[in-house]
Amino acid sequence: MSFIINYMNHHLMIHFSHIVEKAHVEIIAENNQEIESFTIRNQEFVNFDLPLEKGNYHIKIVEGSEENIKSIIVN
Numbered sequence: 001m002s003f004i005i006n007y008m009n010h011h012l013m014i015h016f017s018h019i020v021e022k023a024h025v026e027i028i029a030e031n032n033q034e035i036e037s038f039t040i041r042n043q044e045f046v047n048f049d050l051p052l053e054k055g056n057y058h059i060k061i062v063e064g065s066e067e068n069i070k071s072i073i074v075n
Contacts, residue, residue, distance in 0.1 A: 002017035011050065013047050014059075020043055024062045029056075054074050059071070
């Protein structure tokens, strides 16, 4: 699975390299608290309104048996 994550103006944008049939997304704060979670179905691009405070966050995406975690820093 390949994807790009961008966070601007309170919007989390995820662009996948393919159409995702079904994937689960979790946004986790640096204290391991889950901020938000949602499921993506039959999409290649997601634009999600998500006001985050300053800090470090992990974006965990699980598609089938494949799990990827990427980090973002919100200033």
